[in-house]
Amino acid sequence: MGLSMRKVIKNIKQLVTPISHDFAAGDNVKKLQIYEDVNIVIEDGVITDITKKDVDCNDVIDASGKCVLPAFVDPHTHIPFIGSREDEFNKRIMGKTYMEIAKEGGGINSTVRAVRNATFDELYKAAKKDLELMIKHGVATIEMKSGYGLDLENELKQLRVIKKLQEEYPLDIKATFLGAHEIPPEYRGDKEKYVKIIIDEMLPIVKEEGLAEYVDIFCEKDVFELDDTRKILSAAKELGFKIRIHADEIYPLGGAGLAAEFEAVSAEHLVKISDENIEKMIDKGVVFNLLPGTTFFLMSDDYAPARKILEKGGIVALSTDLNPGSSYTHSLPLIMAIACLNMGMTMEEVINAVTINGAYSLELSNKTGSIHVGKQADLIVLNAPDYRYIVYNFGVNRVEKVLKNGVGIYNCF
Numbered sequence: 001m002g003l004s005m006r007k008v009i010k011n012i013k014q015l016v017t018p019i020s021h022d023f024a025a026g027d028n029v030k031k032l033q034i035y036e037d038v039n040i041v042i043e044d045g046v047i048t049d050i051t052k053k054d055v056d057c058n059d060v061i062d063a064s065g066k067c068v069l070p071a072f073v074d075p076h077t078h079i080p081f082i083g084s085r086e087d088e089f090n091k092r093i094m095g096k097t098y099m100e101i102a103k104e105g106g107g108i109n110s111t112v113r114a115v116r117n118a119t120f121d122e123l124y125k126a127a128k129k130d131l132e133l134m135i136k137h138g139v140a141t142i143e144m145k146s147g148y149g150l151d152l153e154n155e156l157k158q159l160r161v162i163k164k165l166q167e168e169y170p171l172d173i174k175a176t177f178l179g180a181h182e183i184p185p186e187y188r189g190d191k192e193k194y195v196k197i198i199i200d201e202m203l204p205i206v207k208e209e210g211l212a213e214y215v216d217i218f219c220e221k222d223v224f225e226l227d228d229t230r231k232i233l234s235a236a237k238e239l240g241f242k243i244r245i246h247a248d249e250i251y252p253l254g255g256a257g258l259a260a261e262f263e264a265v266s267a268e269h270l271v272k273i274s275d276e277n278i279e280k281m282i283d284k285g286v287v288f289n290l291l292p293g294t295t296f297f298l299m300s301d302d303y304a305p306a307r308k309i310l311e312k313g314g315i316v317a318l319s320t321d322l323n324p325g326s327s328y329t330h331s332l333p334l335i336m337a338i339a340c341l342n343m344g345m346t347m348e349e350v351i352n353a354v355t356i357n358g359a360y361s362l363e364l365s366n367k368t369g370s371i372h373v374g375k376q377a378d379l380i381v382l383n384a385p386d387y388r389y390i391v392y393n394f395g396v397n398r399v400e401k402v403l404k405n406g407v408g409i410y411n412c413f
């Protein structure tokens with residue numbers, strides 16, 4: 001026997017996992033596998049057994065009366081950012097719209113000013129705080145993106161912050177370049193020029209430095225429209241980037257169709273997606289990454305058509321979209337509650353969405369997102385006997401422990 005590290009989570013009242021090893025859609029997304037009174041054996045960070053037999057081990061977590069789930073995956077956040085926009089939030093409560101505030105110079109561009117003014121260390125510290133809050137709410141795998149720099153120097157600053165987080169934290173962290181998040185103030189009257197800078201200057205350097213695996217675009221009316229999106233996606237694909245797109249969030253522009261055409265890994269938001277583009281995305285296996293926190297926080301009634309997508313067999317993931325403007329929450333459990341209560345998803349569907357389907361959308365479902373022998377021991381212990389408490393006890397964080405590769409990264413007590 002070598003010096004392998006062994007750990008057991010014992011007496012688990014309820015162990016819940018997606019059935020699927022890769023992604024859950026169709027009949028599988030409605031199901032979960034549930035074990036009662038079992039132990040999980042972990043060796044060198046990997047799940048090696050799920051058993052009812054007593055296991056002898058010195059390193060034990062007692063989960064009597066508790067529920068164990070795969071740790072959550074958040075495949076869409078806007079970490080790193082700095083500063084806050086509670087003033088805009090108040091204006092929105094009093095009736096201004098998100099796009100009106102953006103046109104007055106607020107919105108994304110107010111966070112751009114804050115990020116440009118911040119040093120690398122300030123931005124890193126802010127990002128660390130956000131990441132730690134996410135972990136407390138059960139996340140052990142996450143996507144982060146640039147998009148608040150909007151010039152070469154500051155986009156690189158954001159991506160280097162992500163790189164440092166990848167080096168310092170044991171989490172799986174995936175990086176996305178979102179230089180096309182907004183038209184920066186200095187190019188307001190000359191969007192073409194900015195698109196050219198993204199294509200000719202930013203994309204090649206981001207690629208050369210290996211700072212991002214994905215390229216994303218805020219494809220939206222009055223921001224980057226279909227022709228801009230097409231140009232940027234073609235250039236990104238040519239350089240070997242994979243694609244994720246903010247599509248059809250506010251106006252039904254048809255970005256989801258481009259996501260299918262360019263065989264994006266995922267398309268995000270999709271509030272206004274057309275039936276035709278739902279079919280196209282399903283045909284190409286593009287993940288429907290829904291972000292209902294945005295609809296909720298922007299006080300809109302328009303939710304993405306989750307039921308329709310699920311019934312047609314689409315692969316649905318859910319994310320916080322954590323950002324200071326349109327969805328300021330670090331809580332995937334809250335997003336799960338919104339998805340159930342306002343989009344009509346079942347509790348089983350949301351668990352699949354934030355575990356195996358999130359992992360699939362980050363191309364990591366071979367190693368995380370479900371509790372199967374051979375996968376990383378990325379797990380959470382709930383301070384509750386049943387997985388349904390996560391949504392049922394809305395607004396309360398029931399996550400008590402988070403393990404990444406078998407190592408505790410959060411412990412509530």
Ligand code: NIG
Pocket residue numbers: 078107108111218246249294321323324325326327
């Ligand atoms: O995903 N829609 C564009 N981007 C973000 C909002 C960013 C912001 O308001 O700062 C989103 O909702």
Ligand code: FE
Pocket residue numbers: 076078246321
């Ligand atoms: Fe977003």
